[in-house]
Amino acid sequence: MERINLIKSIHGGGGIAMYELISRLAKNLPLRSVNGGTGLDEQDDGAIIPVSGKNLVFTTDSYTVDPLFFPGGNIGKLSMCGTINDLAVMGARPVAISSAFVISEGFPLSDLDRIVNSMGKISRIANVPIVAADTKVVDKGLDLIINTAGIGIAKNPVMDSGLNPGDKIIISGSIGDHGIAVLSDREGIKFGTRLKSDCAPLWTMISKILGYGIHAMKDPTRGGLASALNEIAKKSDVGIFIDEKRIPIRKGVMAASEMLGIDPLTLANEGKVVIGVSDSDANRVLGILQKTRLGKNARIIGEATKENKGRVIMETPTGGKRILDMPLGDPVPRVC
Ligand code: MG
Numbered sequence: 001m002e003r004i005n006l007i008k009s010i011h012g013g014g015g016i017a018m019y020e021l022i023s024r025l026a027k028n029l030p031l032r033s034v035n036g037g038t039g040l041d042e043q044d045d046g047a048i049i050p051v052s053g054k055n056l057v058f059t060t061d062s063y064t065v066d067p068l069f070f071p072g073g074n075i076g077k078l079s080m081c082g083t084i085n086d087l088a089v090m091g092a093r094p095v096a097i098s099s100a101f102v103i104s105e106g107f108p109l110s111d112l113d114r115i116v117n118s119m120g121k122i123s124r125i126a127n128v129p130i131v132a133a134d135t136k137v138v139d140k141g142l143d144l145i146i147n148t149a150g151i152g153i154a155k156n157p158v159m160d161s162g163l164n165p166g167d168k169i170i171i172s173g174s175i176g177d178h179g180i181a182v183l184s185d186r187e188g189i190k191f192g193t194r195l196k197s198d199c200a201p202l203w204t205m206i207s208k209i210l211g212y213g214i215h216a217m218k219d220p221t222r223g224g225l226a227s228a229l230n231e232i233a234k235k236s237d238v239g240i241f242i243d244e245k246r247i248p249i250r251k252g253v254m255a256a257s258e259m260l261g262i263d264p265l266t267l268a269n270e271g272k273v274v275i276g277v278s279d280s281d282a283n284r285v286l287g288i289l290q291k292t293r294l295g296k297n298a299r300i301i302g303e304a305t306k307e308n309k310g311r312v313i314m315e316t317p318t319g320g321k322r323i324l325d326m327p328l329g330d331p332v333p334r335v336c
Contacts, residue, residue, distance in 0.1 A: 012064075013329020014222025014268075019043060038159065042235075045086040045218065046150075048157045055157050057092035059083060060149035066334040068115065068144055070182045072197030073270075075146055076115035078336060080122035081201050081270055082221065083150040088203040089217040089273055090159070091210055092152030097123070098132035102145040105137055115144070126201040155210070162215040163236035165306040168282035170275040172205070172289055173198070173297040175225050176253040179267030182335045184256060191256040200271035205292045209285045213278030220274055222330045224266040228274045229312045230326035236276075239308030242324065245317045246301045266327045268335045276304060 010017040026032060026040045033039030037048040037055070046059035063079045073081075079099065087094045099119065103112070123130055128150070177198040184191060202219070216236060220228035225247070233240045249264050257264040271294060277285045282300060289295030305313075312324040 009333045010329035013327070013333070014227055015327040015329040017329050018222075042159070042161070044090065044160050046090045046092065046152070048090070048154070055092070055154045057087055057090045057152045057154050057157065058149070059086040059090075060147065061086065062145060062147040063336060064142060064145050064334050065182060065336055067182075067186055068111070070185045070197055071194060072178075072181055073199040074115055074118050075144060076118040077122055078199055078270060079146040079148045080119050080126070080128075081199050082336065083148040084122070084126050084128060084201040084203055085219045085270070085273070087150050087152035088201075088206045089219050090152070090154055091157050091214070091217070092154035093207065094126065094128040094150055094152045094203055096129055096131045097148055097150045099130055100134040100136070100147045102136050102138060102141070104141055104143045105139050107143055112144075122201055126203055158214055158217045159235070160216055160218055160232050161235040163232050163238050163240075163276040163304045164215060164278075165238050165304050166279050167215050167276045167304040168279055168300050169229070169240060169242065169302040169304065170277060170282070170286055170289065170298055171225065171247065171301050172202075172273045172275070172295045173271070174248040174250045174253070175220065175269055175272060176249060176257065176264040176267035178270045179224070179330075179332050179335050180253045180256045183260070183332045189256070191252050191259070193252045195250070195252050195256070198269055198271035200294055202271065202273055202294065205289065205294050206273060208288050208292065209275070212285050213281040214275060214285070215278065216276035218274045220269045220272055221336055222268050223327050224264070224268060224330070225274065226263070226265040226312070226324050226327050229324065232274070232276060233312050234310045236304070237309050239305035239310070240302060240312045241305050241308075242302035242312060242314045244314050246299050248297050248299055262331045265324065266331050268330060268332070270336065279303075
């Protein structure tokens with residue numbers, strides 16, 4: 001591991017640097033799971049806590065997005081969707097959320113109202129109550145940081161480690177929309193069509209496919225599709241083979257990524273899911289997803305292999321092959 005003296009922005013980027021930091025810090029914590037469930041050692045989207053025959057799933061995340069309001073959402077909507085989606089990709093029905101705000105002194109109350117109103121809208125749409133909250137005010141720092149934690153219940157929890165050779169890989173829609181929407185708004189860059197964040201709660205869509213052979217799921221947030229696929233490949237100890245030309249990417253996102261020199265596969269998404277599904281159920285699951293509003297552009301983009309364990313290999317549109325590495329962090333800081 002790289003010797004760390006000072007924390008850098010990359011340590012919050014959802015890539016190798018962040019995982020190494022969490023692993024290092026976790027060594028100070030003697031208790032990291034409950035009742036034989038999973039926890040900090042697995043670093044999955046949520047922890048599984050077996051309680052009297054049921055699987056409670058517990059997750060937490062903090063949001064530091066800049067700007068607080070962006071095309072397609074704001075920090076409040078993002079904080080709700082992020083936590084609902086981390087529960088959903090564990091196969092868990094979201095039950096309740098807590099939220100804590102760290103607010104800079106002088107922050108406009110009207111903005112806070114708009115942000116909390118957005119949280120309320122997602123709470124109603126997804127039918128997930130916010131049952132506990134806290135506010136702290138600081139005299140300097142970021143304008144607003146929101147933490148949300150959530151609990152859910154999973155009949156059959158889905159972990160990153162369950163992918164088998166032969167399983168198909170599905171992405172539920174176009175990638176990179178959130179990262180580019182936030183970045184272009186922040187930097188005041190125009191790319192022709194106005195790009196919107198894909199920020200959305202995914203539980204309703206995911207609940208429709210849970211009865212099928214779903215072996216792994218992940219929301220490709222920070223570090224994007226590249227990070228999500230690498231984590232699944234490593235934790236499942238299989239190879240993943242991806243056909244690059246099957247990955248749905250909007251023209252505007254592609255153009256913006258090229259202009260900025262960013263790999264769109266490493267950009268954050270907030271309304272997408274990567275699914276590893278048994279070969280026999282893949283077309284069925286794809287059909288179900290494509291009938292939903294959020295999954296209408298879903299595609300099978302590849303499959304799990306016995307070869308190249310722990311690695312993601314991508315066939316490029318010209319027919320060559322390259323290793324799709326785990327990114328060190330997100331190429332764009334503070335997008336979520
Ligand atoms: Mg996640």
